[in-house]
Amino acid sequence: MPSRRGFLKGAAAVGVGLVVGFRLEPARAQATSPAPAVLAPNAFVRIAPDNTVTIVAKHLEMGQGVHTGLATILAEELDADWSQIRVEAAPADAKRYHNLAWGPLISVQSTGGSNSIRNSWEQLRRAGAAARAMLVAAAAHRWSVPATEITVDRGVVSHAPSGRRATFGELAADAAQQAPPAKVTLKDPKDFKLIGHHAPRVDSRPKTDGSAVYTLDVRRPDMLTAVIARPPRFGATVRSFDATAARRVNGVTDVVQVPSGVAVVAKGTWAAMKGRRVLHVDWDEGAAERRGTEDLYAHYRTLAVQPGAVAHWLGDVPAAMKGAARVLEAVYEFPYLAHAPMETLDCVVELRPDSCDIWLGSQIPTLDHETVASVVGLPQRKVQVHTLLAGGSFGRRSTARSELVVEAASVAKALGGPRTVKLVWTREDDLRGGFYRPLYMHRLRAGLDAAGNIVAWEHRIVGQSIVAGTPAAILRVRGGVDLTSVEGAANLPYAIPNMLVDLHSPTVGIPVLWWRAVGSTHTAYSTEAFLDELAHAAGRDPLDLRRAMLARHPRHRGVLDLAARQAGWGQPLPAGRARGIAVHECFGSVVAQVAEVSRDPDGLPRVERVVCAVDCGIAVNPDVVRSQMEGSIGFGLGSALWSEITVVDGLVQQSNFHDFRILRIDEMPRVEVHIVPSAAPPTGVGEPGVPPIAPAVANAWLALTGKPVRRLPFSRLAGGART
Amino acid sequence: VDADTPLLWALRDELGLTGTKYGCGAAQCGACTVHLDGQAIRSCVTPVTAAEGRQVTTIEGATAEGTTGRVARAVQDAWNRLDVVQCGFCQPGQIMSAVALLSAIPRPTDADIDAAMTGNLCRCATYQRIRAAIHEAGKRL
Numbered sequence: 001m002p003s004r005r006g007f008l009k010g011a012a013a014v015g016v017g018l019v020v021g022f023r024l025e026p027a028r029a030q031a032t033s034p035a036p037a038v039l040a041p042n043a044f045v046r047i048a049p050d051n052t053v054t055i056v057a058k059h060l061e062m063g064q065g066v067h068t069g070l071a072t073i074l075a076e077e078l079d080a081d082w083s084q085i086r087v088e089a090a091p092a093d094a095k096r097y098h099n100l101a102w103g104p105l106i107s108v109q110s111t112g113g114s115n116s117i118r119n120s121w122e123q124l125r126r127a128g129a130a131a132r133a134m135l136v137a138a139a140a141h142r143w144s145v146p147a148t149e150i151t152v153d154r155g156v157v158s159h160a161p162s163g164r165r166a167t168f169g170e171l172a173a174d175a176a177q178q179a180p181p182a183k184v185t186l187k188d189p190k191d192f193k194l195i196g197h198h199a200p201r202v203d204s205r206p207k208t209d210g211s212a213v214y215t216l217d218v219r220r221p222d223m224l225t226a227v228i229a230r231p232p233r234f235g236a237t238v239r240s241f242d243a244t245a246a247r248r249v250n251g252v253t254d255v256v257q258v259p260s261g262v263a264v265v266a267k268g269t270w271a272a273m274k275g276r277r278v279l280h281v282d283w284d285e286g287a288a289e290r291r292g293t294e295d296l297y298a299h300y301r302t303l304a305v306q307p308g309a310v311a312h313w314l315g316d317v318p319a320a321m322k323g324a325a326r327v328l329e330a331v332y333e334f335p336y337l338a339h340a341p342m343e344t345l346d347c348v349v350e351l352r353p354d355s356c357d358i359w360l361g362s363q364i365p366t367l368d369h370e371t372v373a374s375v376v377g378l379p380q381r382k383v384q385v386h387t388l389l390a391g392g393s394f395g396r397r398s399t400a401r402s403e404l405v406v407e408a409a410s411v412a413k414a415l416g417g418p419r420t421v422k423l424v425w426t427r428e429d430d431l432r433g434g435f436y437r438p439l440y441m442h443r444l445r446a447g448l449d450a451a452g453n454i455v456a457w458e459h460r461i462v463g464q465s466i467v468a469g470t471p472a473a474i475l476r477v478r479g480g481v482d483l484t485s486v487e488g489a490a491n492l493p494y495a496i497p498n499m500l501v502d503l504h505s506p507t508v509g510i511p512v513l514w515w516r517a518v519g520s521t522h523t524a525y526s527t528e529a530f531l532d533e534l535a536h537a538a539g540r541d542p543l544d545l546r547r548a549m550l551a552r553h554p555r556h557r558g559v560l561d562l563a564a565r566q567a568g569w570g571q572p573l574p575a576g577r578a579r580g581i582a583v584h585e586c587f588g589s590v591v592a593q594v595a596e597v598s599r600d601p602d603g604l605p606r607v608e609r610v611v612c613a614v615d616c617g618i619a620v621n622p623d624v625v626r627s628q629m630e631g632s633i634g635f636g637l638g639s640a641l642w643s644e645i646t647v648v649d650g651l652v653q654q655s656n657f658h659d660f661r662i663l664r665i666d667e668m669p670r671v672e673v674h675i676v677p678s679a680a681p682p683t684g685v686g687e688p689g690v691p692p693i694a695p696a697v698a699n700a701w702l703a704l705t706g707k708p709v710r711r712l713p714f715s716r717l718a719g720g721a722r723t
Numbered sequence: 724v725d726a727d728t729p730l731l732w733a734l735r736d737e738l739g740l741t742g743t744k745y746g747c748g749a750a751q752c753g754a755c756t757v758h759l760d761g762q763a764i765r766s767c768v769t770p771v772t773a774a775e776g777r778q779v780t781t782i783e784g785a786t787a788e789g790t791t792g793r794v795a796r797a798v799q800d801a802w803n804r805l806d807v808v809q810c811g812f813c814q815p816g817q818i819m820s821a822v823a824l825l826s827a828i829p830r831p832t833d834a835d836i837d838a839a840m841t842g843n844l845c846r847c848a849t850y851q852r853i854r855a856a857i858h859e860a861g862k863r864l
Contacts (some may be wrong), residue, residue, distance in 0.1 A: 063810030063847045200806060208802045208818060210742020210782035217741035225736070250725055255800070269745070270732040342754060342812040342846045343745050390742070391812025392846050427747040623806060627852070631809055634848020653727030657751035657844060667836035668850035 041134055041180050043073055043096040050194040052154070053080045058090040058097035058109060059116040060363050060657040061203060062341075062390035062397070063631075064686040065624035067114045068123060068201045072620050073117070076194045077187060079126030080168065082156035085201050092365035092385035102475075110364045112398050112514070114587035114684025117620055121681050137181075138174035139166055139608055140592040146204040154193075189679060195620050199595030203389070215346045215388050216424065218359045223348070224253060226411045227272045227429070229281050233288035233650040234434055235509045238262060238281060245278035248581035255279065256414035260403070263411045269424055288508025290650040293439060296508060299335060300441040304331065308460055308479040312490040316500030320456035324447025327456075328537055332444070332526045333711040334463075335644035337437035337515055338430065338660060343391020345425040345433075347408035347478040352418045355382045358405065358457045361390025362397035371402035375409035392514040394635070399407040399435060400470035402632050431660050432652040437515030438464040438646050440485075442526035447498075449539040453537030459527070464512045467507040480505075484514065488523030488586060488691065493702050494531075494549035510647065514637065516718070517586060517690040524584040524691030525640075525698070525712070532580065532699040533708050542699060543569055543581055556583050557674075559592035559613040563676050567594035577608065580699030581690040588642040588683030593633065593692040595669070597700035605701050607637060607669040610693065615676040617683045626673040632689025633671050637665025640694035641714045661715070694699035730774050731755045731766040734781060742782035742815045746844070753843030756816035757781050761791065763823035765842075782815035785822060794864060795822045801860035809847035817843045821857050829864045831857060 048053045063068040067087040075085050076197045086162060090097045090109070098107040101115035131151055139157045140147040143164050151158050189195070206212035214685050231237065233410070241262045243255035251271025256263050262281055264271035277512040284691050291299075293450050321327055348359040349372070356376050362368045365385050373380045390397060408423040415421065425433065440463035447456035465482035467473045476483045481503050483490075492500045515521060535542045550556045560583050564570075567579060583592040593612045600606040612629045619625045642661035646653045654660040698709045709717065728750075734757070742769050743766060746754030750765040752835040757766045758780035759773075785795035790842070799820050801807075808814050824831055824839035831839070836857055844851070 063808075065809070080801055200803070201808065203811065204806050204808050205804045207808040207814050208799045209786070210740075212811055213741075214744075214812060216745065217735075219739060219741070268724075268728075268735070268736045270728045273748075340846060342752070342810065342844070343744070344746075378859060390810065392810040394846070424745075427749070427751075436788050627806065627849070629807060631848045631853050632848060635846065638848065655863050656749050658749070662846060663850070664844065665850040665853065666842045668848065668854075671851055717827060 009254040010387055012667050031134070036176060039131065039172040039175045041131045042127045043567055044111050045078070045133065047135070047168050047172045047175070049169050049172050051084055051167050051568055052086050053078065053084050053168065053619055054086045054088055056090045057087050059120070059323070060111040060361060060387060060390055060393070060397075061089070061110070062361060062363075062393040065201060065621060066629060067203055067288055068199060069117050069620050069626060070120055070203055072194050072199045073121060073124040074128035077125045077191055078132045079152040082194065084155050084168070085202065088446040089387040091389075092362070092369040094157050098566045100310060100365070107397055107650065109366045112363060112395070114589075114686040114688065117682045118588060118684060125186050126184055126626065129186055130180055133181040133184055134175040134178040135168060135171050137178045138171045142171070142174055151312045159409050164194055165507070168271045189618065192223075193365055196618065196622065198296050199621055201624070208557040212389055214343055214391050215348060215360050216343060216391070218348045218388070218422065220348065222418045224265050224267060225265045225269045225272045225424045226421050227276050227426065228258065228261045228263045228407060228411070228423070229276050229279050230429065230433065231283045231285070231288065233283075233290065234511060236283040236285040236288040237283040240282045242280040245280070246275040249278065253683055254415055256411065257568060258407060258410040258414055260407050261415070265411065265415065265421060272424070273426065274377040291508065292648040292650065293336065293646045296439055297441065299506065303462045303504040303506065304441050304443040304460055306504070308462070308504040310500070310502045311481045311486040312499060312501040316535065317456050317458050317498045320498035321445065321447045323454055325450045327445060327447050328534060329443070329445045330530050330533055330708065330710055332442040332529065334440040334525070335646065335712060336439045337639055337643055338645050340430060340660060340662060341390070341392030341396055342393060344430045345396070345404050346423060347404050348420065348422045349408045349412040350420040351412040357384045357386060358408070359386040359388055359586060359597055360395055360404070361393065362387045363393060364402070367402050371405045372409045375406055376413050387579040395514040395518070396435065399513060400467070400472055427657070428655045431645070431654050431656065433655065434511035436510065436512040437521060438466065438512040440522045442522065444526060444530045446534055447533065448538055448625065452540050454494070454525070454534060457492070457496045457500070460502045460508070461489060461501070461506040461523070462506065462716070463487055464508050464510070466512050466518070468505065478490060484519050486523065488521035488584060489519070491526060491552045492527055492544070493585065495552065496549065508681035517687040520584055520586040520687075520691040524582065525695045528582040528584065528692070528695035529698045529708065532695075532702055535664060537700060546583065555590045555615045556585065558676050559583060559590050559615050561615035561675060563592040563594050563611050566613070566672060566674055567596070569594060578700045578704035580696045580701070582695040583700060584688070584691040586688050586691060589614060589685060589688040591629070591688045592695045595693065595696040595700045597697055597704060599704065604641065604718050605697050605714055609670045609672075611674070612689065613674045614685070615678060616685050616688070617678050619675050619682040620682050625675055628685040629673040630671045632687070633693045634663045634668050636690040636693040637669070637697065638667070640697060640712055641667070644713050724773055726770065726772045728771045730757070730769045730771050730779070734766065734779075738771040740781050740783055742759040744812055744815060746813065746816070751816065752813070753820060754813045754816040756843065758791070758819060758823060761823070761826065763820050782819060785819065791822060791826060794825050794860070797860040797863050798822050798825065798856070801856040801863070805856045807849050807852040807856050809849055813843065813845045817845065817853055820858070821853070825857065825861055825864060830861050845849050851859050
């Protein structure tokens with residue numbers, strides 16, 4: 001067989017398409033070569049004699065529609081028929097499947113930062129085009145006709161002059177004998193048949209008939225289930241434990257200590273849970289965090305009046321404040337938030353003397369692979385990571401030290417002997433287990449001139465660093481500033497001549513983590529809500545004020561104008577309703593939202609309608625983009641209205657969905673999504689829809705009531721969380 | 724199994740019917756919704772003994788036969804046509820609740836949907852499409 005390894009070059013534009021230089025890794029670096037009848041020209045696609053096209057997804061499907069998106073890109077250049085497409089999760093293999101978004105120096109297979117489609121765009125177009133070229137070459141050879149006379153459409157290769165036709169499956173074996181092309185021609189976007197059109201989700205059917213397999217659904221011979229008793233306060237450790245009662249529970253097989261606590265292992269989930277209930281653990285709380293959220297707010301208030309590490313500086317803020325006609329100030333407070341994916345954390349480990357398999361919804365397979373190998377003491381080549389569908393994540397499955405895998409592998413190892421164990425987190429474990437969106441305090445001051453223009457802007461942020469002390473710090477900490485804490489604030493798009501953004505990153509023993517849209521979850525709120533407070537004070541229209549400061553940001557203006565037009569901005573509303581608008585850029589996309597809000601009988605905002613405009617470059621799957629915007633609005637709105645993790649004396653107060661409230665169906669507004677037409681390469685859609693909704697609602701509330709909302713969640717307006 | 728075992732874990736761990744999901748264990752999210760003699764119940768707080776001698780319908784068997792099957796097929800078709808799902812983990816429970824609703828009220832109002840579905844949480848917030856799919860399924864019944 002010809003070698004499929006290639007360093008392929010080219011550059012010039014040809015005709016309507018593009019010729020591009022590229023390099024594709026060989027289909028298989030090791031072990032299981034596909035049958036010779038299968039065309040597997042690169043690591044991303046296999047075409048089988050049964051006419052199926054299997055696309056290998058290097059990114060985790062956790063609800064964002066990425067399997068569908070990746071398949072759409074490859075199938076487009078392949079000219080496959082959508083009905084013949086299958087998608088499977090890639091194995092852990094950073095060489096072939098690393099995320100290109102992190103640049104040439106970092107080789108990590110990972111899903112996050114809303115960059116899956118963005119980093120795969122060219123890679124998968126080339127992969128599809130290469131496979132197509134080999135099918136065409138095989139047909140040309142078989143029919144003895146020039147390749148230039150051959151066309152491909154919806155999975156059928158045709159030669160019109162001779163009337164010959166063949167399916168991909170019929171050509172696969174011959175095509176596998178062809179050398180991969182030295183260069184490929186990518187389509188002119190105007191010829192796209194799938195990209196920008198409707199390709200139904202590849203995961204809808206299995207997710208509606210119960211056949212989709214999540215980690216919780218993995219069943220293996222003699223598999224045991226484990227739950228872990230973890231300390232009630234963060235930072236505590238096991239001093240001793242008494243497992244007598246737990247071992248008496250019918251079904252409990254083992255009680256073992258692991259680094260994070262004590263695992264109760266049983267022949268079933270219920271028995272494990274029952275065993276844990278009667279387990280007695282004596283915790284050493286010497287190093288435990290005992291502060292609560294009110295203590296932290298009080299501490300942060302003292303920091304908020306002291307200068308911090310400078311994240312952005314422009315002009316002379318003190319002088320401009322001094323010269324301003326008036327100076328306004330506001331302090332905003334944001335609670336800890338749990339991700340609360342519907343599928344709680346879980347991981348299956350099958351440990352044998354000389355090999356190991358693990359199953360999980362892996363967001364960072366490279367790290368999970370290294371971690372499990374290290375914990376069980378096997379070389380990585382003896383360990384297989386099987387990535388399954390994840391029942392949501394929102395950042396929760398992307399921890400810098402693979403804590404979940406450490407736990408599961410530690411349990412398997414502690415059991416000794418060949419064993420298979422499924423580690424399950426309960427909802428209580430999930431909500432009390434930390435790794436929250438950090439609690440933040442923002443203090444903003446602005447100077448207005450006599451005409452109501454903003455001449456000075458000072459923004460101080462106080463809150464834990466997400467990346468400090470993790471391997472990600474190399475990428476995300478600059479000059480003592482965690483970029484994750486100030487994103488959306490340090491790059492505020494508005495043209496203000498004097499600006500200062502600084503940061504305090506206090507150390508707190510409560511584990512924190514990125515949470516869908518990360519820094520933008522709080523910076524979009526404080527900046528966009530404060531802007532409306534300024535507009536209110538200056539008597540300016542919030543849309544006009546923004547537009548006036550966005551001359552250099554046409555994408556921002558584009559989404560603002562589109563959302564405003566579609567929402568009827570400026571048009572009269574029924575009594576008791578008001579509109580609010582907000583715009584924010586993150587993960588390469590810009591989103592504006594207009595919320596129409598009334599007051600519910602409890603005195604809280606009721607969001608009736610949301611009009612959303614998004615500029616995400618080329619919309620690969622417009623319907624997936626719409627669904628991500630709809631879902632992001634619901635996710636962000638539920639959090640803004642209801643959600644908070646509070647801590648008293650080091651103890652998390654919430655335990656389940658009755659006191660960690662998320663959005664319910666009767667609170668979901670009517671959402672209309674409008675996509676800005678674009679010829680630019682695609683940018684993120686999983687996260688950028690989240691940040692604007694909370695400030696849009698706050699701004700509508702300000703317009704409705706004259707009162708700003710400066711502490712989240714909104715439920716505090718009615719005196720606390722309502723269940 | 725022990726008598727106090729919730730129906731959820733008997734279905735999942737003993738019978739291998741894993742379409743029914745665990746989300747909270749406290750009847751707070753609806754991911755575990757199944758039908759007991761045609762009524763939607765939360766299997767995570769229903770002891771297996773309460774199901775003894777009664778008809779349990781899970782997502783795997785929902786489309787099988789009879790009136791429930793016809794409704795369930797319409798619901799699943801609507802879910803697929805509208806691409807309701809995102810992560811999908813709550814959707815078997817959503818569908819079982821929707822089937823129970825449409826079996827009782829074939830043309831539900833928005834208020835009927837709110838009342839029947841408010842206990843089924845979706846962290847991806849696919850609610851707008853769930854509502855649309857229920858209306859769409861109702862029209863075809």
